[in-house]
Amino acid sequence: MPRLLLSFLLGMLGLAPPAWAQQQARILLKVAPDSQHFWCRYTVWLPAGSARSPRFLNLDRRFTVIRVRSPRLSGLSIQPYLYAPFQDTVQRIALAHPGLKQRRKRVTITYEGTLSDRYATDQVMEFSRSTLWLPFVPYQEDAPLAYSLDVQVPASYTVVSTRPSRKARAGHFRFRGRTSAIEPTALVGRNFHQLTAAPPKPAVTVIKANPLLRADTLLLAEATRICSYYNQTIGRRDSIARFTVLLPGTNRNAFALLDNAVDITYSDFDVRKREDRLILAHEISHKWWAYGSISTYEEWLNEGFATYSGLLYLRAAGDTAGFRTELDKRLASAAGAPPILGFDRSKYDYPTIRRVVYAKGTAVLHALHTRVGDDVFLRLLAATAARKTATTEGFLTLVGQEAGPDTQRWLREQLAR
Known part of the structure; x- marks a missing residue:
């Protein structure tokens, strides 16, 4: 089968994110630890898409935009708005480009800010997913990103990240990797x-x-x-x-x-x-469970799976009493929670969202595990992880392949009740 057609079919099934949709970014971060201040130049190559101009990027409202540049940029606006997935106000950077053809766009945003004490101590400044220090496309904060990250700090400081630096000299550090859009990470401190x-x-x-x-x-x-x-x-x-x-x-x-x-x-x-x-x-x-959208009920593919995986480890490590105790807590929390399929997060408070995504997701997986047994269940989890399954329909397809159509129909009923 041609590679492009295969990628398209996998994407339609929700088994893997389309390879051509991966963003690329080049990040230059300058940090002044004494004042907890930073300056960042973020250049991203946005993949071609079907939507017409304008395109949007979100940035934390605490930071000040200095400059936005993009080839053939015809319109720019920066406005605060309530971003529902975070239940918080962010800055929306709207970019207009002439013409109807959707081509790959290069966008460079220069901004600065000061980290609060929530993300900085006398020992470290934390630039991470939780800090939300990077721009991202709305509802695509977990989209795949290939990045290079250059960090400049005073010579007496050092920088670490999720992997060793590719190049390091006094006050200059370079990292490269592939992660999700808001996850490039840098910890700045005098000593680690x-x-x-x-x-x-x-x-x-x-x-x-x-x-x-x-x-x-x-x-x-x-x-x-x-x-x-x-x-x-x-x-x-x-x-x-x-x-x-x-x-x-x-x-x-x-x-x-x-x-x-x-x-x-x-x-x-x-x-x-x-x-x-x-x-x-x-x-x-979560190295394996991170591909369901965090803005929809598909997040149960992340949190329900991670919760049950953690419980399975407890059992495998010999803590069977702990496995049972912790599982029972989640089964009790799941009782009476809304169905997973079609769950509209915007209509519920956060505790209810957690009951559905974490607890009910765990309960459904435990019921499936009980039905099919260890061998089939672990084989199914391994297939789901390897294919970076991003949708419930994609998971149901795998269940049909690994456990049969009867179990697939049964599981759909569990997810809908």
């Missing part, structure tokens, strides 16, 4: 401490802004075990050789990064606690 797992296990690295503790050594060992388990199960067809755990110490939350990394900001994170071990397993699994 690092632990790395010994081969032949997955090359897991822990990078911390504060001095290392015994809990960090335990975290490294646990993260290595989790990666090994997932490589043998959900990731058996798309395994990982390296993984990075970032510990900025900004004490806020934990979240996954598509570029084989997780950012855990909690200053007291300790995998000897079941809750923290489950958080780590959940976030690492």
Whole structure:
């Protein structure tokens, strides 16, 4: 089958994002740690699309736009508006280009801002997904992005990211990677401490802004075990050789990064606690569960799958009591929640959204697991992960292939009730 036709069919089934839709970006970040101030020049090549001009980019309202440039730009407006997925006001940058042909567009936005104490401490400045420091196309914040990131800092500072720098000299660091649109990451500080797992296990690295503790050594060992388990199960067809755990110490939350990394900001994170071990397993699994739209009910393909994957790890690690206890919590939360299929997030509060996307997603997967058994279920998860499944219909197609049409019909009924 011709490659273009195959890509089209996979995209229609929701099994993989179209390769030609991937954005490319070149980012120059200049940081003044003493004042927590930064300046950024962000150049993105937007792929051709079917929509006519204008095109839009969102930027956090805390930052000041200095300049916007794009070849043949005929109109520009920057206005605040309420962006529903974030339930917050952002800046909308509207770009008009002459003509009706939709061609690949280069857009350069220069802006500056100051990080709040939420993202900066005396030890580190955190530029990450949670910081929302990069522009993005509305409703495409998790769209695939190939990027280069150059960071300039005072000579006494250093910069780390989700992978080693491609080029580093005093005050200048360069990173390259592929991740989602808002996830290129840079931690800026005077000193970072690092632990790395010994081969032949997955090359897991822990990078911390504060001095290392015994809990960090335990975290490294646990993260290595989790990666090994997932490589043998959900990731058996798309395994990982390296993984990075970032510990900025900004004490806020934990979240996954598509570029084989997780950012855990909690200053007291300790995998000897079941809750923290489950958080780590959940976030690492997002290496495979990150392709459903976070603006629709398809997000259950991310959060429901990551939640259940974390529970499966607990069970595999021997904590069967913890598996049952944590599963029962989610089953109780899912009871009476609206159906997953067709769930309109805009009509509900955030607690209800979490009940549907996290808890009910977990309940449905557990019911499917119970129905088909371990072998078929893990084979199905591995196929779903390998194909970067982005829609419920795509997942249902795989269920039909791996477990048969009767189970496919049954699962559709579960998702609709």
